[in-house]
Amino acid sequence: MAEAEEVPGEDAEDRLTTEDAVRAMLLTMPRLISRAKRTPVPEQLRSLRLAPRHLSLLSCLLFDGPTPVKDLAARLEVAPTTVSLMVSDLQRQGVVERRSDPGDRRRSIVSISEDPTTRGAVDAWLASSAKAWHQVLDGLSPQERATVVRVIHGYEEALAETS
Secondary structure: OOOOOOOOOOOHHHHOOHHHHHHHHHHHHHHHHHHHHHOOOOHHHHOOOOOHHHHHHHHHHHHHOOEEHHHHHHHHOOOHHHHHHHHHHHHHOOOEEEEEEOOEEEEEEEEEOOOHHHHHHHHHHHHHHHHHHHHHHOOOOHHHHHHHHHHHHHHHHHHHHHO
């Protein structure tokens, strides 16, 4: 195992070898996933059979506001047809609304339902995760935050390559 170089002013956690970091992540990831799965779906949304892909779409709408289908597809890195199907499913269930773009009638703009109960339930579902991320990321520099995001994206891509 490679020895980590000691740098003055750094904690032991700042000097992890790759092997130590891999071990830490292999121990942490199952707990993280388990906790995320235990995040209770608000009562108002339980009967809707929402999947993680719906959570991602709703997160985009919650943070970015009303968004065209094409832009949602780009953010979610899926085909516009896939987003359109997801939106249709959520629209039937009253979770999102789809309107024609007044500037271009060919485009659809998607937003979370204006119904206060539904909007509140979506916000509540996403709030604990967003709060935890804020708590962790607020103390980092912009460069450190970029590194965290890059590492998580890289891990996801590496897993996709091995699947």
